[in-house]
Amino acid sequence: MPRRPHPLQHTISAIAAGRYPEVDGGWTRVPRWRQGVDAVLAVTGRAYLALPSPPDGPSDADLDALGCNGFGGAHDPRVALAIAGTDGRCGVLDMLMAATASGAEQRLVRRDDLASHPRVRSAADVRDEVTSWGYHDKASGDVASIGRGVAGLTEIGIEAEHPGGGSRLAADVLATLPAGELVLAAVSPGNARSVLSLLRAGFRPIGSVQLITHPAGADAP
Structure with missing residues (x-):
C-alpha cells in the first residue's frame, strides 16, 4: 500500500x-515523518513542529510558554530540550536547501560498497530508503547518499574528496535523479564551503531544520 504523503x-x-x-x-504541530525522529522546521514567519501529541510529546501550552513561534522562537534551545526530554538527542541546526533534479545524465552509479561510509550511515540514522552513490572509478573518494528525509521528500547528502568538488558532486546527484523531482539538502550554516557548493549546483535556501532523535522504543520525553 503506498505511503500517504506527509502534510x-x-x-x-x-x-x-x-x-x-x-x-x-x-x-x-504536524505528525512525524519517521518513527523516533522529531523535527522543528522554520521558514519565513512560520514554523512547523513534527512531534507526537501529549503525553508522548510536550503540549502546545508548554511550548508556547517557552517562546515557541514562527519568528525564530521555534529554534529556542529550550524548545529543543523540551522535545528531547530525558532520552532525546538534539541534532544541529541546519539550513534547509532545495533544488530541482535535472535528470540530465547518469553520472553516478549505485555503490553498495559505500554503505558503511560515515556520511551514509549518518543519513540512514534519520532518513528512510537510503542508498549510497559514487563514481565508476572506485579510487574516487566522493560519496553521496539519497534517501527519504524531511517530510518524506528526497534528501541528499554529499562528501567531496577534494575542496571545491562539492558543486560537481551535487550537480551530478541532481543529474542522476528524475527530471523535475524536488530535492532537499540540509547543511550547517557555518559550513560556508558546502553552502556555496550547493548554491553553485542550483540549490537555494528555503528554511531551517533541526532533528531531535529518540532511541527505539523510548519516544516519550
Missing part, C-alpha cells in the same frame, strides 16, 4: 517554488 510535502514544495505561507509568527 508538509505540499508546503515545502510551494516554498521551493517561491510561495511562502502567511507570515504570522505562528507555529503548527
Whole structure:
C-alpha cells in the first residue's frame, strides 16, 4: 500500500517554488515523518513542529510558554530540550536547501560498497530508503547518499574528496535523479564551503531544520 504523503510535502514544495505561507509568527504541530525522529522546521514567519501529541510529546501550552513561534522562537534551545526530554538527542541546526533534479545524465552509479561510509550511515540514522552513490572509478573518494528525509521528500547528502568538488558532486546527484523531482539538502550554516557548493549546483535556501532523535522504543520525553 503506498505511503500517504506527509502534510508538509505540499508546503515545502510551494516554498521551493517561491510561495511562502502567511507570515504570522505562528507555529503548527504536524505528525512525524519517521518513527523516533522529531523535527522543528522554520521558514519565513512560520514554523512547523513534527512531534507526537501529549503525553508522548510536550503540549502546545508548554511550548508556547517557552517562546515557541514562527519568528525564530521555534529554534529556542529550550524548545529543543523540551522535545528531547530525558532520552532525546538534539541534532544541529541546519539550513534547509532545495533544488530541482535535472535528470540530465547518469553520472553516478549505485555503490553498495559505500554503505558503511560515515556520511551514509549518518543519513540512514534519520532518513528512510537510503542508498549510497559514487563514481565508476572506485579510487574516487566522493560519496553521496539519497534517501527519504524531511517530510518524506528526497534528501541528499554529499562528501567531496577534494575542496571545491562539492558543486560537481551535487550537480551530478541532481543529474542522476528524475527530471523535475524536488530535492532537499540540509547543511550547517557555518559550513560556508558546502553552502556555496550547493548554491553553485542550483540549490537555494528555503528554511531551517533541526532533528531531535529518540532511541527505539523510548519516544516519550
